[in-house]
Structure formats: C-alpha cells, structure tokens
Amino acid sequence: MAQKPSIPQGTRDFSPLEVQRRNYIMSTIKKYFEQYGFMPIETPSFENSDTLLGKYGEEGDRLIFKVLNNGAYLSKVKPEDLAEQDEKSLTPQISDRALRYDLTVPFARYVVQHQNEITFPFKRYQMQNVWRADRPQKGRFREFTQCDADVVGSTSLYQEIELIKLYDTVFTALNLTGCTIKINNRKILAGIAEMIGAEDKLIDFTVALDKLDKIGIEKVKEEMLSKGINAVALEKLHPVFTLEGDYAQKLATMQDLLKESAIGMKGVEELTFIHENMQQLPLTGTNLDLDITLARGLNYYTGCIFEVAAPAGVSMGSVGGGGRYDDLTGIFGLKDVSGVGISFGLDRIYLVMEELGLFPDSVRAGVDVLFLNFGMQESRVALGELFRFRESGIKAELYPDEAKMKKQMTYADRNDIPFVILIGEDEIKTGKLTLKDMKTGKQETLDAETIIARF
C-alpha cells in the first residue's frame, strides 16, 4: 500500500451523520437570522493581505494563514532579506493574499466597497469557514465555521437587545439551554482605567482583569503591578475585584465607582438601557450576566461586548461572541458607520451538543425506507414502488444487488434505516407490501397507500 494519506493539522473530515448534524445547527441558526431580518452574503475565502493584516492585533497577525504568490515569487525578493531570513520583510514580498481570519473584517470591507448599493441600516448574516494558524486543542481548529449576524449603520441599542434575544432564541431552539450570555461594555473598562489613571495601559489592564475567574485576585494584582499599574490604583479596584450580585446590583456598584468618569458613565448608561428593555423580553433558555471582567478582542470593539459560555459542567471555551465596533469601516475609508454583531461558533456548539446528547434522533444521514432486493422479477416491482414512495416525499432506496437477505438487513441496520420493505413472490401475488420496523422487528403486510400514508 502507498503511504497513508492524511489531512493537515487542525482540519477534519466530516461523516454523513456529522454533516447532517452540522446542517441541523446551521439551518436552525439561519432560520432565526432571517426571522430577525438579516440577509445572507458571502465573501471570498481569501482576501488581499492588506485587508486583514493589522486588524486583529499582533497576535492575530501571527495567526493569519498567508497564501504564497504564484509564479516566480522569489524573483522580486531582495537578496539581503532572503539571506537574513527576516520573515517580517520577506512575507509581504512573497505573499499578497491571506485566508480570512474572521467574518467581521471582510464584512466591513464589503460594506465600504458596496456602500452605494447598500441601504443602511444594513443587516447581513454570513456562515462560512475561517482559518487560523493556531495550535489545535479542545474545541480549537485551524479551519472552522462561524455564523455571524451584524448590523451596520445604526447606533441604536435596540440592536444589542435584539442580538441578545437572537442568541437566546437560537440556543433555545437547539435545546441547548443553560448557556450564559456574558455582557460588558468597553466604555466601562475605559472608565475604570481612567479612574485609576491607567488609560495608557488599557490593554494590559483588561487582559489581566479578564483572567480574574481563572487565576484569582492576587495573581491578577501581581500581573497588573508587573505591567506598571501602581498599588494605589489597585486599591481603588477593590470593588471591581469583589463585585457581586445580579445584573442590577453590579451595575449600581459600577455606577457609584465610575461617577467621575464620563466615558464610564456612558457605558453604565448603555448597560442600564439594555437591562431596562430586557425586562419585557425575558430570556427563555439562557441567562444574561453582567461580567465586568469580560474583555474580548480589543482591536475593534468600542461599546457593548458579548460572549456566550457553555452550560456549567461542560468544559468548552466560548460558543459565541460579539460586540459593537464604532469605526471598523473607517479603516477602509468610510467614517461614522457604527456596527454591532454576534458570532455563533458552529464547531463548538456541535461539540457541546454532542457531549450533552442534544441531537434529535430525526437528524439522520440515511433514508427512511429500504426496499430489499429479492431478484430480477421482484426488484423490478420494487423499483416501481420505490419511485412511488419518492414521489410522495419519502426518502427511500432500493438495495441495488441481489445479495443475501442477511447482508441487506445488515445494511439497513448499520445505516440506521428505520423501515424495510420486502417484496417477494407472496407480495407480488397479493399486490401488497411487507413493512418491517427495524427497531421493534414487527412486520405487517399492507397496501402501498397505507404505508405511504404513515410517513
């Protein structure tokens, strides 16, 4: 045998059942995206490198898959760059394109490029693969699918409220209950930084604060100290570290703490507005929780930020995330178009649903009925019946070969086909069909119409 074939690190093949289950999740998401008024677009798998680079921070740039130029790509390279093996200057000389890293930045590019065709506010959804040159681990792949819904051209906080409800609607429909939608606001984080005189260290500050859950107060303080945030400032942060209570109580504490900060108070105001309006829109399958430590992508988010945590007891990173970005299109030359959006992580949702056994039995790969093949005469009759069933909308197939019954039954069994129809000598004589329920093993001999009516 030749050398065993393989697939690249962090990629996967999907079996028929897996694809059906992924389609089940995607069709549910799509249904509600459309119900909420979002319209589909698609963008290329790869973009010009300029479009992507510099939008995700230094870490993000490192994880972008670069596409090697075609042709004599080395001919234009400066010999000294080649000799020094300096990737920073070499990469742009041999690669002009890159695989997309997320769907939001390509969307911003799309909006700018098609601004004259678009009527704002523009609501779009997109369900496509993205690629990241990350080290794979649990729930982390190098090729995965994101399902995004974004609206640009509206600063209304109703958008945030709708997106929270959209998360709740979809997760409830998937029967994936118990997820927590964590919400925070970048303006609050900016306000806290301002209050402790660490505006210039906003990123270091939020990155450290984000770890509070994971490593505890003392370690977070250590990290902040090491980043140059002074002890007096840390003292002021005490209420943040020990924040407790429900959404309203936490918000009250923050309001008191941030009363000197204009931007901080703006953040509090926004979260208060959302909270008040959520009162008449109770969530059915998820919980909304104000999490001041939530930081997220610091690159383009400016207002509310979201992240969806899997139900307690399931160890999985976030299954969704999003937020408001006030000036992402500005990078591409279109000012003053605020956007806000959320993303569903299809692959992680799949893993969580699999772990919790939430896929309905009806989501199967195979047909509903298999006609057994008893030989030339019999299978000819079966072939006619087969198409009668199909025309009635029943997924059906005929076993193609005149194989042993055992083999044909095993085929039905292995493929989770719930019913088998036998057409032999006796059936042809009486004009009836024998229907076997594979689960119970029971058989009945009935008219074709009667059987069709059962499906």
Added chain:
RNA sequence: GUGGUUGUAGCUCAGCUGGUUAGAGCGCUUGAUUGUGGUUCAGGAGGUCGCCGGUUCGAAACCGGUCUUCCACCCCA
C-alpha cells in the same frame, strides 16, 4: 510562538531491562441459516509498529529530527 503529551490491524489498545515468525477485543469477511439485522458458534483476511536518520550482532522498544494527536499557556469560536 512556549511547555508537555501521543502515534503498533479499520477502531480501542497490550507488547517486560532491546532477542526468533507482531498480540487481544471489537469491526470486516465466509459459513452454521437458499424470505429476515442487532445474540451465539466455527473458519478467514488484514500490520514495511507515523515518517526519515542514528546507536547495536540484533530496534516496535534506545537516541536525534520531522509530521501528527491531545492538553496547558497565549489568544480565541
């Protein structure tokens, strides 16, 4: 990018301090069963031990490299 971990039959894994011809269970296949699957019984097929190199009389085992798996960090969906 950093640290650890894994790789032996289609799958899950044994394989001793290096020593003849590489093992199990499940699965696959054939038959017991010429109109009946999931149970049982009997037979059979299937592996250059991830790949490349090194040490050795001798390597699945030891060493180096590389690819891959899983995990933690980083970051994120």
